[in-house]
Amino acid sequence: MQYNVKIDAFEGPLDLLLHLINRLEIDIYDIPVAQITEQYLIYIKTMTELKLDVASEFLVMAATLLAIKSKMLLPKQEEVLFEDEYEIEEDPRDELVEKLIEYRKYKEAANDLKQLQEERGLMFTKPPSDLTEFAKDKKPEKDERNVSLYDMLAAFQKLMRRKKLQRPVATKIARQEISIEARMTEILDELKTFSGRKSFYDLFPNPEKIHLVVSFLAILELIKRNDILVEQEENFGEIFVEAVLKGAEVVGNY
Amino acid sequence: MGITNWSSILESILFAAGDEGLTLKQMAEVLEVDERITLDIVEQLIQEYEQDEKRGINIVQLAGTYQLATKKENAPYLTKLVESPSTTTISQAALETLAIIAYRQPIPRAEIEDIRGVKTERPLQTLMSKALIKEVGRAEGPGRAYLYGTTKEFLDYFGLRSLDELPPLPEKVNEEFVQEEADLFFEKFQETINS
Amino acid sequence: MGITNWSSILESILFAAGDEGLTLKQMAEVLEVDERITLDIVEQLIQEYEQDEKRGINIVQLAGTYQLATKKENAPYLTKLVESPSTTTISQAALETLAIIAYRQPIPRAEIEDIRGVKTERPLQTLMSKALIKEVGRAEGPGRAYLYGTTKEFLDYFGLRSLDELPPLPEKVNEEFVQEEADLFFEKFQETINS
Numbered sequence: 001m002q003y004n005v006k007i008d009a010f011e012g013p014l015d016l017l018l019h020l021i022n023r024l025e026i027d028i029y030d031i032p033v034a035q036i037t038e039q040y041l042i043y044i045k046t047m048t049e050l051k052l053d054v055a056s057e058f059l060v061m062a063a064t065l066l067a068i069k070s071k072m073l074l075p076k077q078e079e080v081l082f083e084d085e086y087e088i089e090e091d092p093r094d095e096l097v098e099k100l101i102e103y104r105k106y107k108e109a110a111n112d113l114k115q116l117q118e119e120r121g122l123m124f125t126k127p128p129s130d131l132t133e134f135a136k137d138k139k140p141e142k143d144e145r146n147v148s149l150y151d152m153l154a155a156f157q158k159l160m161r162r163k164k165l166q167r168p169v170a171t172k173i174a175r176q177e178i179s180i181e182a183r184m185t186e187i188l189d190e191l192k193t194f195s196g197r198k199s200f201y202d203l204f205p206n207p208e209k210i211h212l213v214v215s216f217l218a219i220l221e222l223i224k225r226n227d228i229l230v231e232q233e234e235n236f237g238e239i240f241v242e243a244v245l246k247g248a249e250v251v252g253n254y
Numbered sequence: 255m256g257i258t259n260w261s262s263i264l265e266s267i268l269f270a271a272g273d274e275g276l277t278l279k280q281m282a283e284v285l286e287v288d289e290r291i292t293l294d295i296v297e298q299l300i301q302e303y304e305q306d307e308k309r310g311i312n313i314v315q316l317a318g319t320y321q322l323a324t325k326k327e328n329a330p331y332l333t334k335l336v337e338s339p340s341t342t343t344i345s346q347a348a349l350e351t352l353a354i355i356a357y358r359q360p361i362p363r364a365e366i367e368d369i370r371g372v373k374t375e376r377p378l379q380t381l382m383s384k385a386l387i388k389e390v391g392r393a394e395g396p397g398r399a400y401l402y403g404t405t406k407e408f409l410d411y412f413g414l415r416s417l418d419e420l421p422p423l424p425e426k427v428n429e430e431f432v433q434e435e436a437d438l439f440f441e442k443f444q445e446t447i448n449s
Numbered sequence: 450m451g452i453t454n455w456s457s458i459l460e461s462i463l464f465a466a467g468d469e470g471l472t473l474k475q476m477a478e479v480l481e482v483d484e485r486i487t488l489d490i491v492e493q494l495i496q497e498y499e500q501d502e503k504r505g506i507n508i509v510q511l512a513g514t515y516q517l518a519t520k521k522e523n524a525p526y527l528t529k530l531v532e533s534p535s536t537t538t539i540s541q542a543a544l545e546t547l548a549i550i551a552y553r554q555p556i557p558r559a560e561i562e563d564i565r566g567v568k569t570e571r572p573l574q575t576l577m578s579k580a581l582i583k584e585v586g587r588a589e590g591p592g593r594a595y596l597y598g599t600t601k602e603f604l605d606y607f608g609l610r611s612l613d614e615l616p617p618l619p620e621k622v623n624e625e626f627v628q629e630e631a632d633l634f635f636e637k638f639q640e641t642i643n644s
Contacts, residue, residue, distance in 0.1 A: 011542050012567030057567045079603050103564055108619040109548035110541070115605060116616075120608035123509060123518040124270040127349055129324070132376040133331040137597070149412045152356070153421060154602040157351035158468060159370060160607075187640035191611035265505030267530050272467075276530075284529050285478050308497075310460030328461035331479050335471075338478045346469040355549040421578050 013061030014103040016043060021100075025183065027101060031093055035066040068092045070149055127162060133169050183218035191243035197231070200239035260285060261302070268322045269315065273372055275319030296320060351377040352386060356408070356420060360390045360401035360435050377401070386411060455480060455490050463508065463517045491515060512604035513611065539579070544552025546572040547581060551603070552618050556598035557586045573597070581606060593612070 010016045020039050021028055035098040041075055047054050187203055204215050219241070222228040231240045267284055268276060282292040296313065302311040315324045324332060351374055354366050367374045381387045391404035404417070414420065462479055463471060477487040491508065497509040519527060534597045538548070546569050547559050562569045578583040585598035604611065 014566040026401045106548045108545040112616045116607040122521040122524040125468035125518045126272040128469045129465040130373045131336045150583045155346045156353035159350045159579045262505040263526045266519040307455040310457040324461040332460045334479045344462040
């Protein structure tokens with residue numbers, strides 16, 4: 001999971017091939033197939049070793065490269081045989097080269113878009129003013145069915161893009177429906193009744209963000225107070241939580 | 255950098271600040287001069303806006319902040335604009351509001367205004383009169399504000415069978431929606447580990 | 450009423466319209482002159498904004514509308530004051546997909562995937578939810594696949610007046626640029642094969 005980000009470094013087999021071609025300083029119109037195939041395969045192998053989820057497209061490309069490689073190895077005599085005929089021998093790499101060049105065009109275009117996006121980001125606009133006071137009669141806007149979901153999304157997108165004035169975070173007070181203290185008691189009670197280890201994740205029964213936050217803070221506080229014990233048997237393994245038994249109870253239980 | 259550029263910068267930042275306006279302190283911080291000098295520059299700019307008949311905006315002082323506003327004498331044209339037949343049938347303001355309600359229902363007006371950063375009375379009226387939204391209840395707590403939600407007409411209007419068919423929001427946007435809560439979280443988190 | 454006031458009125462209504470922008474038609478309706486004359490007035494105003502160094506705003510044309518925006522050179526001051534834009538978050542995959550759609554629209558998904566050499570479902574969904582692309586129709590023939598095209602929001606997002614303003618599709622590619630990417634991966638890659 002944690003390596004998933006890295007695979008984004010390449011958008012696909014074509015992207016990877018372009019990168020290899022660039023690194024090896026190879027002429028795209030005359031690709032040494034054996035060399036590039038070898039590099040490509042090492043690459044795939046490494047991806048597997050890094051426990052990356054290798055998309056099937058990468059494997060298909062590997063097969064294609066091998067196929068091209070073997071075609072290129074076919075004895076040259078064949079070419080001679082066909083020489084008399086006006087049909088020109090097709091280079092097995094042609095199709096791939098064409099694809100690479102086509103893809104590279106759009107990759108560069110994407111780069112242009114990125115620059116346009118940055119340029120545009122230098123301009124700041126303002127939201128439309130509230131013109132309520134200027135509307136004489138409050139007749140509703142005319143209803144014509146020419147608004148689509150896209151229009152709504154676009155308006156929303158624009159809103160989210162609008163740059164907000166920086167305000168000190170402290171002025172934003174979110175409501176807190178449940179106090180950390182209350183949640184601490186709840187968690188502790190729950191663990192005591194259960195009298196054993198409980199999965200960390202079970203302590204977050206309510207998916208609501210504020211509840212998650214409060215629960216998490218409550219757990220931290222409980223750890224700090226030595227009221228609960230947290231265990232993890234291996235890296236990235238499951239986390240278990242257990243109530244620390246204090247006083248008379250200890251005697252009874254052990 | 256001369257006083258010339260100060261005018262330009264001031265105009266830029268006042269423009270971008272919109273209805274929220276800026277305090278003298280905020281402006282002074284951006285210009286990196288002290289407040290007294292900032293005041294001089296602002297006052298000069300106010301003069302210039304006032305005197306230049308080609309300008310359609312000026313600077314007004316409201317509740318301790320300075321903000322740009324349209325000149326009063328142009329009010330009739332703003333009325334014309336509002337009533338202009340080619341002004342979009344559902345304005346962007348209404349669409350934004352509708353989107354917020356669709357994705358965050360039930361939601362009180364204050365929260366919509368917080369997200370949009372502007373008053374939302376008229377867009378709400380428009381949407382209500384088109385029956386795309388309705389009051390769906392009242393919030394807990396003091397004030398018991400009305401909560402808004404979308405209607406069956408909303409679904410019809412956009413050709414949706416149910417709200418589940420609304421296109422998902424981009425992840426980034428969703429993140430921003432919860433940003434405030436996250437900020438709160440980190441604040442609390444800091445408090446907890448520091449205490 | 451002289452041309453002087455027209456500038457003032459235009460500035461007022463453009464200011465009020467904000468990032469919703471105004472079409473030539475809307476402005477003409479408010480000014481009550483025909484569109485050709487309106488265009489002259491607007492263009493003159495654009496000139497004036499551009500040339501006057503004291504002005505911090507100018508008029509930009511985005512997706513068929515005119516709107517006021519701050520001058521680009523003042524961006525450093527604005528970023529001191531307002532939150533940095535959340536726009537720089539389109540992934541490489543989505544940008545590539547978007548580029549293909551922009552230049553080849555209307556285009557079915559299969560064709561995009563053919564060019565990119567990978568599945569493109571997720572980038573498409575992201576772009577749709579950002580309202581940068583939309584379904585613009587259906588292909589002929591069996592399957593009747595959806596065809597994708599760019600939206601008005603696409604133009605606005607990239608600061609374009611119209612699709613004609615898209616930079617020409619590069620025929621000759623600068624060999625350098627592909628290089629810079631993914632170096633991070635290669636580091637990791639080297640580490641792994643050396644270890």
